[in-house]
Amino acid sequence: MALNETDTAELDISKQFLPQTESWAEPLWSGLHRGELHIQKCEPCGSFVYPPVEETCPQCTAAYSWHRASGTGRLWSWVTFHRSYYPGYPLASPYTVLMVEIEEGVRMLGSLDADTSVEELQCDMTMKFKPVRLSDDVHIPGFVLLGKERSRLET
Amino acid sequence: MSAESRNRLSGVASIAGVATSNFNELKELGNKRSPTELATHAIKMALEDADTEAGEIDGLIAMSVSAESVALRMGLSDLRLTMDYPYGGRYIAPALELSAQYLHSNSANTIVVVLALSKLATYSDSGAPGGHSAFEMMHAMGGPASHSAMMVRRYSYEYGDCSTALSSVAISNRANATLNPVAVFRKPLTENGYFASKLIAEPLRLFDYCMVNDGAVAIVIRRTSDVSGNRGVVVGGFASSTYPTVHYSAEDFYFQQCRSAATSMFAMAGVTAKDVDIAEVYDNYTPSVLFALEGFGFVGRGEAADFVRDGQIRRDGSLPLNTGGGHTSESYMQGMNLLANAVRQLRNEAGALQVSQANVAAFMYAAPTAGGCVLWR
């Protein structure tokens, strides 16, 4: 992903916490900057995959193409961490990680956006994709309760 | 291999000797021994227990420790089977099956399975399967425990709040450990004490977690027909089943792999869950006990929490479980200490820990790879 080469703090966040996917997962990272979720799709068999993989589809060995996901999903469950286990991680504890089954049928992890309080969550609620900011240059997958999301322009 | 020919391995192997470190003493000493040294010490004690000489060992299965290092330190030679597994847990049923096959074909006669864990060691025990952990780290996810926490929250949503079932598991384990001189944690635990403990990966609390400690467990396996005296414990059935998951969690709480392993394991042993007197369940985190009780058919789906809350898993209950205190209170030897405790119960040699009516025992683990074994005297 694009990094500010002069900012070593940014580099540390990327090196420490982000998967080193080099260029093959670029659509995921650039999508996150635009507030979008891009996942891989096998066109011949119609299957979606996340987290992204460098390999071909295991069913038909076709190369995956990238596809913008609807960004809507069902909350399967979540976990709240009450202390920070990883020095340097930008999000303060307590922080919450969700498991969401998105409309494309894939279960994925996302961090809980600050616009939703964990007290509001219930299993099977509808969630909307909204990347969570770790720094100016680093966004990771995240979700907000449907109806709670503010547009990027407002923030 | 057909089920029929596989089932012929039932009863071929017997556990002739077991030994465990004094986990409590190692903790007090702030142990600095290498895994090789811990393993060697446990093997010597297990050989004594089995009334067998080191020179008779011709198979060595080493978990979280190097088989060659152990063999070198013990002066073993001409081993016909050496195998290194990175940890215990999911490898225990395969280790028993492999042992039974070697014994059945006369490829080996005396096989030692040893597990050793030391802070000096470099083996990882994260237990995280698959190659996607990098995509968890960006969320600062804390490994398998985080997924166990997510699963038990979902379980509570589907079947009703089970927080007092988790406390019951932790308290029952601890009650057993108070009677166990080698257990690491022996101070009694109350329900108030449990709920006063800090939340780690909510909904899991401190007392839902296994410990991290040093120690070793060794078992000596021989052909049932070669075990003299009356102290051998027969390995009646074993099975393993993997349904891989992208993350450590599974939407069905590992039901399908547990059910598959249970079906094979009980069929091989010729018993059912109803015949089992004591259960030893891999409690990396307390929810695993609920998932295993349901997956292996001891209760119906969604019924484990009530079963546990009713006291059925306590030492005076219908299914005494984790009789030495389990991984949360005795020691985290990745299943091997649970197996050792099952053997001692079946031999009626468990001392203060002995429960009445211990004729058939089952050891089980519920995870992306589930499995276990059935033992009897």
Ligand SMILES: [Zn+2]
């Ligand atoms: Zn395909």
